[in-house]
Amino acid sequence: MSGGAQNLVELRQLSKRFESRRGLFGKPRAMTAVDDVTLGIPKGRVTGVVGESGCGKSTLARLVLRLLEASSGEVVFDGMPLGQLSGGALRKLRRRMQMVFQDPYSAIDPRYNMADALLEPHRIQGIRLSRADARTVVGELLGMVGLGPQIAASFPHQLSGGQRQRIGIARALALKPDFLVLDEPTASLDVSIQAQIIALLEQLRSELGLTYLFISHDLGLVRYFCDRIVVMYLGRVVEVLPQPHAAPRHHYTRALLDSNFVPDPKRRRTIRRLTGEIPSAFDLPPGCAFAARCPRADATCRAIRPDLTQTADGHAAACHHPL
């Protein structure tokens, strides 16, 4: 594990606001799905992002890859601010950063066989391959994700969920990227298949020297797989754990951990110990967004928003009364 503190990707005060209106004639209102996120993603390592449904994980993923335009802030990839690149330069850089989705089925055209699906990234980039080269590429990609060459002729509906996710990963690897954003890549799979996919991802990361941003609502999985954990709550980073097993300092992370002993991995984990309403993202309170659910909340918490402050060991928490 080399590279020290070198970051492949840096997010600087990244925010995304969405406008919507209630009904046809309702007043437009704005909500901040990602709020002022500053974060380094170290090269060659796995950075985990965890938080409940709707906290902004997928929006963050799409901002990082610039599949979505930020409202403010910037993404710097390998020293290059993405916002300042021309269309052509950005397209070229896109080869180096790819996404793996939760449901590869929806990402693959049902009329494509797997060879076509695996060659699609080349087509999109305008890279022409001879028939022989195309066959070699497909064979290599299938081999990398542990699938046999006979899969090339299959259609998506003929594959299992695990096989489809392997195709999703192979397709993300087609243009030899160095950075993958994995947005809940195992959330739709059975637990035994999930373990196989995680093992495959770990093997690919070490063999190819990849950098991952791994998104999940499952803190147990993130602690198992990631080197570093970023906890999000209502669009903001509330804690960064420098090691996966560092003791949490933010009350939300503590509650997430306490709720993680639910043995059924297929169940979406709800936070049993937590009570209180999650405030609406359209109408955030002035202080700590977690105050309504926090056992330690006081008047300061309700009035003043805590900044994310980092200690010397790289541990950061946004809390007036850290644990």
Ligand SMILES: Nc1ncnc2c1ncn2[C@@H]1O[C@H](COP(=O)(O)OP(=O)(O)OP(=O)(O)O)[C@@H](O)[C@H]1O
């Ligand atoms: N295109 C959009 N227009 C308006 N609101 C959006 C849009 N995309 C996301 N949102 C809102 O932004 C918030 C964050 O959504 P996001 O999908 O990033 O959450 P998430 O953490 O990935 O959730 P999940 O765990 O369910 O996947 C949600 O309140 C969502 O409704």
Ligand code: SF4
């Ligand atoms: S700032 Fe206050 S309300 Fe927010 S997590 Fe810390 S103690 Fe709880």
Ligand SMILES: [Mg+2]
């Ligand atoms: Mg999501």
